[in-house]
Amino acid sequence: MPRPREFDRDEAIERAMGVFWEHGYEATSTEQLLQAMGIGRQSMYAAFGDKHGLYLAALERYQARQNAALLERLRAVSSPLAAIEDILLAVAADAPEGRARGCMGIQSIVEMAGRDPDVVLLARSGTALCEAAFERMVAEAKRRGEVGPHVDERNAGRFLLTTLQGLRISARTGAAPESLRAVAGFAIAALRPTPPSASS
Amino acid sequence: MPRPREFDRDEAIERAMGVFWEHGYEATSTEQLLQAMGIGRQSMYAAFGDKHGLYLAALERYQARQNAALLERLRAVSSPLAAIEDILLAVAADAPEGRARGCMGIQSIVEMAGRDPDVVLLARSGTALCEAAFERMVAEAKRRGEVGPHVDERNAGRFLLTTLQGLRISARTGAAPESLRAVAGFAIAALRPTPPSASS
DNA sequence: GTTATTCTTGACTGACCTGTCAAATATAAA
DNA sequence: TTTATATTTGACAGGTCAGTCAAGAATAAC
Numbered sequence: 001m002p003r004p005r006e007f008d009r010d011e012a013i014e015r016a017m018g019v020f021w022e023h024g025y026e027a028t029s030t031e032q033l034l035q036a037m038g039i040g041r042q043s044m045y046a047a048f049g050d051k052h053g054l055y056l057a058a059l060e061r062y063q064a065r066q067n068a069a070l071l072e073r074l075r076a077v078s079s080p081l082a083a084i085e086d087i088l089l090a091v092a093a094d095a096p097e098g099r100a101r102g103c104m105g106i107q108s109i110v111e112m113a114g115r116d117p118d119v120v121l122l123a124r125s126g127t128a129l130c131e132a133a134f135e136r137m138v139a140e141a142k143r144r145g146e147v148g149p150h151v152d153e154r155n156a157g158r159f160l161l162t163t164l165q166g167l168r169i170s171a172r173t174g175a176a177p178e179s180l181r182a183v184a185g186f187a188i189a190a191l192r193p194t195p196p197s198a199s200s
Numbered sequence: 201m202p203r204p205r206e207f208d209r210d211e212a213i214e215r216a217m218g219v220f221w222e223h224g225y226e227a228t229s230t231e232q233l234l235q236a237m238g239i240g241r242q243s244m245y246a247a248f249g250d251k252h253g254l255y256l257a258a259l260e261r262y263q264a265r266q267n268a269a270l271l272e273r274l275r276a277v278s279s280p281l282a283a284i285e286d287i288l289l290a291v292a293a294d295a296p297e298g299r300a301r302g303c304m305g306i307q308s309i310v311e312m313a314g315r316d317p318d319v320v321l322l323a324r325s326g327t328a329l330c331e332a333a334f335e336r337m338v339a340e341a342k343r344r345g346e347v348g349p350h351v352d353e354r355n356a357g358r359f360l361l362t363t364l365q366g367l368r369i370s371a372r373t374g375a376a377p378e379s380l381r382a383v384a385g386f387a388i389a390a391l392r393p394t395p396p397s398a399s400s
Numbered sequence: 401g402t403t404a405t406t407c408t409t410g411a412c413t414g415a416c417c418t419g420t421c422a423a424a425t426a427t428a429a430a
Numbered sequence: 431t432t433t434a435t436a437t438t439t440g441a442c443a444g445g446t447c448a449g450t451c452a453a454g455a456a457t458a459a460c
Binding site: 022023024026027099101102106107109110111113114120123124127154155156158159161162163164165166167169170172173174175179182183185186187189190 | 222223224226227299301302306307309310311313314320323324327352354355356358359361362363364365366367369370372373374375379382383385386387389390
């Protein structure tokens, strides 16, 4: 019997995600969110509980999308090492000129980790997923001989995740794309077969 | 003839820095700042103009301290490569158990880069200084044979800065110290003389 | 068509926010 | 001591914030 909802929940989250991503949590007002989502106050509070709930939904969406993109890149490229390189270089590509928008995952950690356990949990699961994906790529690359046999895939995965996060910060600071590419290349070179002692 | 200031400006900045560092810019209220600084409202506004001015002063102080610590570490350690390793490992040491407090410089970039040109300028000069210091260390290490001759010091400096930033994000997320150490070791290994192709 | 249920709309609340004002206080030169 | 100047103090103002309330609107079962 109830009156059906007039707005699309997924699209509302999507738009809220855009606003949170742009301004962070604290600097985003509910008014901005409502305007972007195109819905009324009560609708938002009924659907998400409060600003915090909406933020968690948006962050979850962001991470899901991020990981999906990562896996798709893996599928689209011929070799795992090329995929890794592609993923790192994508940071430079996403910042064509001037400062990059930044990574919402990192933003959430930096802004909220000190006071929001929910965000911490989400962030950890997201990074764990990414790290594991890198680890699998390295393992496969090792099997193919694209990566040196002495490389420990666990630590290599951690290293690549760290590099990715560092690149995102550099991009946000406004580093030149060529600089980002150089760093990515440096990290990739650390995995190549020639160095016999690149493990932990 | 004027009545002299009763509070110590430097110490006030120091305390404000602590609060901003802990909560970020938006989530910090002037009330919190005043209480931490132990001064009255008008004193703060007279000395720093507004909240934004106080933030810039605090951020500047943070970066100066950060860079001083970096250079001191360089002086205290026998070899430049050991200094680099020390600097990277310090991130792990600063996060003994659980989440690290994080880096205020990164925090400022993530939170403010989109809307505050002053912060961007400060951040860039800070990172440039750090990058240059790394570059010099690598150059010296190369001269000593601790780093492979094919390593491009410019790119190595960028790479190390990126790694440092990535490590700080990982530490803030709550990565285990051993994991951070592993990543630092991985990055250092990329510089060692044995690999003949670790340049750009 | 009636009714129960939910969604939507817009006004509203109390709290908090940054920045300002004016008066009181303290100093150092004259 | 007088006086000019600056600091301190506490109250205050305008605006914005997240979240609530109540009434109107729309739907599906009956």
